[in-house]
Amino acid sequence: MEYEAVIGLEVHVELKTESKAFCSCTTAFGGEPNTHVCPVCLGLPGVLPVINRRMVEFGLRTALALNCTIAPMCKFDRKNYYYPDLPKNYQISQYDMPLARNGYLEIEVDGEKKRIGITRVHMEEDAGKLIHVEGPNGDYSLVDYNRAGVPLLEIVSEPDLRSPEEARAYMEKLKAILEYIDVSDCKMQEGSLRCDANVSVRPKGATSFGTKTEVKNMNSFRALQRALSYEIQRQIELLEKGERVVQETRAWDEDKQVTYTMRSKEEAHDYRYFPEPDLVPLAIDQEWIEKVRAGLPELPDARRERLVRQYGLPEYDAGIITGSRALADYFERAVALFPDAKQVSNWLMGDFLRLLNAQGLEPNQAPVTPENLAELLKLQEEGVISIKIAKQVFEEMFATGKGAREIVQAKGLVQISDVAELTPIVERVLASHPKVVEDYRNGKEKALGFLVGQVMKETKGKANPSLVNKLLKERL
Ligand SMILES: [Zn+2]
Numbered sequence: 001m002e003y004e005a006v007i008g009l010e011v012h013v014e015l016k017t018e019s020k021a022f023c024s025c026t027t028a029f030g031g032e033p034n035t036h037v038c039p040v041c042l043g044l045p046g047v048l049p050v051i052n053r054r055m056v057e058f059g060l061r062t063a064l065a066l067n068c069t070i071a072p073m074c075k076f077d078r079k080n081y082y083y084p085d086l087p088k089n090y091q092i093s094q095y096d097m098p099l100a101r102n103g104y105l106e107i108e109v110d111g112e113k114k115r116i117g118i119t120r121v122h123m124e125e126d127a128g129k130l131i132h133v134e135g136p137n138g139d140y141s142l143v144d145y146n147r148a149g150v151p152l153l154e155i156v157s158e159p160d161l162r163s164p165e166e167a168r169a170y171m172e173k174l175k176a177i178l179e180y181i182d183v184s185d186c187k188m189q190e191g192s193l194r195c196d197a198n199v200s201v202r203p204k205g206a207t208s209f210g211t212k213t214e215v216k217n218m219n220s221f222r223a224l225q226r227a228l229s230y231e232i233q234r235q236i237e238l239l240e241k242g243e244r245v246v247q248e249t250r251a252w253d254e255d256k257q258v259t260y261t262m263r264s265k266e267e268a269h270d271y272r273y274f275p276e277p278d279l280v281p282l283a284i285d286q287e288w289i290e291k292v293r294a295g296l297p298e299l300p301d302a303r304r305e306r307l308v309r310q311y312g313l314p315e316y317d318a319g320i321i322t323g324s325r326a327l328a329d330y331f332e333r334a335v336a337l338f339p340d341a342k343q344v345s346n347w348l349m350g351d352f353l354r355l356l357n358a359q360g361l362e363p364n365q366a367p368v369t370p371e372n373l374a375e376l377l378k379l380q381e382e383g384v385i386s387i388k389i390a391k392q393v394f395e396e397m398f399a400t401g402k403g404a405r406e407i408v409q410a411k412g413l414v415q416i417s418d419v420a421e422l423t424p425i426v427e428r429v430l431a432s433h434p435k436v437v438e439d440y441r442n443g444k445e446k447a448l449g450f451l452v453g454q455v456m457k458e459t460k461g462k463a464n465p466s467l468v469n470k471l472l473k474e475r476l
Contacts, residue, residue, distance in 0.1 A: 001203055001204075001240075002203070002204040003201045003202065003203060003204060003232075003236050003239070004162055004201065004202060004203075004204045004205075005161075005162055005163060005164075005199060005200070005201050005228070005232045006159045006161075006162070006199070006200045006201070006202060006209055006210070006212075007159065007161035007162070007163075007164075007166070007167050007197055007198065007199050007228060008119075008156070008157050008158060008159035008160070008161065008197070008198040009156075009157045009161065009167060009170060009171070009195055009196070009197050009198075010154060010155075010156050010157075010195070010196045010197075010198070011154070011155045011156075011157075011171070011174060011193065011194065011195045011196075012152050012153070012154055012155075012193075012194040012195075013062070013152060013153045013154075013155065013178060013183070013184045013186070013192070013193055013194075014126065014150055014151070014152055014184055014185070014191070014192035014193070015055055015058045015059075015150075015151040015152065015153060015183055015184055016058075016182075016183065016184055016185055016192075017052055017054045017055055017058065017151055018054070019052060019054075020041055020052065020125070020149035020150055020151065021049075021051075021052050021055050021092070021123070021124075021125040021149055021150065021151035021152075022040060022041070022049030022050060022051065022052065022092060022125065022149060022279075023038050023040035023041050023049065023050070023149060024038070025037060025038050025040075025041055025149065027150045027151075029190070030146075031146055033142070033144035033145075033146065034144055034145050034146065035146065036145075036146040037145045037146065037148070040149070041087070041145065041148050041149035042087050042145060042148070043087035043088030043089070048278050049092065049276075049278055049279060051076075051279060051282065052151060055123060055151040056099075056123070056282065056284070057292060058151075058153070058183040059099050059100070059121065059122075059123050059153055060099070060100075060284070060288070060289060060292045061181050061183055061292055061295075061296065062121060062153055062155070062177075062178065062181065062183055063099060063100030063103065063121045064289070064292060064293050064296060065177050065180070065181050065296060065299055066100075066103035066104070066105055066118045066121065066155070066177065067103040067104050067105070067118070068100035068101060068102060068103030068118060068120075068121055069100060069101055069102050069103075070099065070100045070284060070289050071097060071098065071099060071100060071101065071284075072283065072284070073097065073281055073282070073283050073284075074094060074097045074098060074099050074122075074281065074282050074284070075094065075097045075275055075276070075279075075281040075282065076092050076093070076094055076123075076275070076276040076279045076282075077092075077093055077094060077095040077096070077273045077274060077275055077276055078090040078091070078092060078093075078273065078274055078275075078276050079091045079092075079093045079095070079124075079271045079273055080271055080272045080273070080274075081269050081271060083127070084130060084141070084143050085127040085128040085129060085130050085143055085145075085148070086127045086128070086148070087128065087145060087148060091124060091125060091127065092124060092125050092276055092279070093122065093123075093124035093125075093154075093273075094122035094123055094124065095273040096273075097281075098120045098121065098122035099121055099122050099123055099282075100120065100121045100122075101119065101120045101121075102117075102118070102119075103117070103118035103121070104116060104117050104118055105118065105170070105173050105174060105177065106173070106301060107166060107169040107170050107173050108169065108319070109163070109165050109166050109169050110165075114160075114166070115160075116157055116158065116160045116161060116166075116170050117157065117158030117160050118155060118156070118157055118158070119156040119157065119158050120154075120155075120156050121153055121154070121155050121156075122153070122154050123151065123152070123153060124151075124152050124153075124154060125148070125149045125150065125151060125152065126147050126148065126149065126150040126151075126152050127147070127148055128143055128144055128145040128146070128147055128148040129143070129144045129146075129147055130142070130143055130144075131143075131144065153183075155174065157170065159198065159209070164224070164225040164226075164228035164229045164232070165225070167197065167224060167225065167228055168221050168224055168225045171195060171221055171224060172221060172323065173300065175193060176300045176322075176323055176324065176325070177299060177300060178193070179324065179325050179326075180297055180298075180299055180300060180303075180325045181296060181297065181299075182297075188219055188220050188221070189219060189220065191219075195218055195224060196214055196215065196216050196218075197214070197215045197218070197224070197227070197228060197231075198212045198213075198214050198215075199212060199213055199214075199215055199228060199231050199232060199235070200212035200213070200235065200245070201232055201235045201236055201239065201245075210235070210239075210245060211244065211245040211246070211247050212245075212247065213231065213235070213245065213246075213247065213248055213249070213250050213259075214248075214249045214250065215227050215228070215231055215249075215250050215251070215252060215259055216249060216250070216251050216252070216262065217251040217252045217253075217254075218252050219254070223252060223254055226252075226257060227252035227259060230252075230257065230258060230259055231250065231259050234259065246264065246265075247264075247265045248261055248262070248263065248264045248265060249261075249262045249263050249264075250262055300322045300323070300325075303322045303328055304318045304319055304322040305318075307321060307322060307328070307331075311335060311341035312341065312342070313341055313342065313345055314342075317342070317345040317349065320349055321345060321348060321349075324362075324363060326362055326363040326364040327348065327353075327363040329363075329364070330348070330363045330364070330366070330370050331344060331345065331348055331370075333370035333371075334348075334370035334371075334373050334374050337370065337371060337374035337375075338373075338374040338377045338378060338381075340377070340381075343377060344373070344374075344377070347373060347377070347394075351391065351394055351395070351398075352366070352368070352373075355395070355398045366398070367397070367398050367399070367400070367401040368394070368397045368398050368401070372397055372403050372404055373394075375403060375404045375405060376390055376393060376394060376397065376404035377390075379393075379404055379405065379408060383415055383417060383464060384408065384414055384415055385408055385413055385414065385415050386415055386461065386462075386464075386465070388461060389408075389413050389415070389461065389462070392413070393407050393408055393413065396411075412462075413462065414462065415462055415463070415464050416459055416462050416463045416464060417464040417467055419467070419471070422455070422459075422463060422464075422467060422468060422471055423471060425455055425458050425459065425463070426455055426468065426471045426472055426475065427475070428458075429451055429454045429455050429458065430451070430472070430475055430476075433450075433451065433454065436450055436451060437451075437476065440476055441476065448469070448472060448473070448476075451472050452465060452468050452469060452472065455468045455472070456468070
């Protein structure tokens with residue numbers, strides 16, 4: 001039997017506000033443990049939370065960028081559970097009246113576009129962090145509340161995804177949008193972008209859903225894709241053997257590349273949600289919504305279309321370049337100075353991204369600025385350096401952060417286009433290869449290539465090849 005997977009994703013995004021969701025403590029990453037705390041985020045008795053306006057604005061920005069409908073009225077609720085990283089023993093979240101609902105984003109897999117529904121977007125606060133220590137007298141845990149109370153958005157998708165590739169494409173698009181609207185750092189490794197998946201399988205074409213499992217602990221796009229592939233295969237094998245899928249929460253083990261049971265349905269928490277009595281319901285007026293909407297930047301899909309239209313870029317190039325706002329910004333700055341857009345995109349998709357990825361850098365951290373790249377391309381276009389030398393200079397620019405002209409001059413890489421300088425070399429080559437010269441004169445055209453090669457060798461690749469051709473032909 002042929003099966004298909006049904007996947008929905010729950011994504012948590014840490015918002016990059018200056019202060020926490022309900023107090024004025026800093027959200028700065030790191031810091032000495034338990035120094036970014038106050039009575040509110042430590043849950044001491046008698047304190048009152050205050051809603052961070054900026055968190056709501058970032059939530060609106062995200063919801064609008066995801067084509068959601070903003071609720072005219074939303075409220076906060078308490079999600080109750082006991083865990084040492086949660087000082088209040090409840091998390092302030094939103095339950096039945098979230099900030100926004102019914103949005104979508106568009107993905108493309110194997111050239112096919114597909115709209116993925118967004119069920120809801122809601123605001124909540126993060127928990128602290130437990131650090132487990134192995135001590136000589138037994139293991140123990142330390143708790144750091146610096147992260148407790150940092151604002152999060154939870155973005156829940158419809159179960160519209162049908163493969164691990166689609167899930168990955170969804171995450172990549174969501175991350176790109178969040179970066180474009182500048183609400184989060186979106187670092188999966190550092191936990192500012194986290195993702196849980198609901199996965200089930202069913203016979204292909206069926207309309208009802210199979211029993212689902214929830215998979216957690218996937219810390220990269222690659223982990224997400226592999227965990228889903230594993231889990232889908234596991235469920236199919238169970239069904240093929242005539243067994244049942246058990247509804248449970250499973251975790252991805254990156255080392256073993258398997259999912260394993262974390263807790264069964266019977267152990268699932270009953271969160272006993274109830275309205276947060278210390279916070280007023282939030283009525284967001286239309287004027288504010290429209291102001292936030294008007295302030296949204298151009299989003300990835302729109303920018304991709306514009307790059308194709310405005311610069312004549314192929315769809316493929318435009319897709320890669322607009323996959324990151326920083327890369328698209330870089331591209332447009334370089335093209336403003338060097339208008340051959342396809343050349344710029346070739347360099348970006350080739351040597352630039354290769355060197356960037358090798359060093360784990362973002363485009364805006366590249367040692368080569370758009371100005372410097374444009375300068376290099378100009379030197380090549382003007383014939384000052386050859387394409388081969390240009391690649392060599394680019395590596396050097398990337399390693400040192402120096403400008404193209406500076407490197408070309410310091411290393412004496414300037415292409416030789418001076419007739420007076422090339423003539424003696426050309427004549428020397430001709431004089432030392434009389435047999436080849438004779439072959440050429442007898443009609444063996446290939447002999448010319450050999451002679452050009454000899455001149456290039458003598459000049460360490462710096463001679464202007466078309467000029468060398470011309471000078472040789474004049475003498476043959
Ligand atoms: Zn605080």
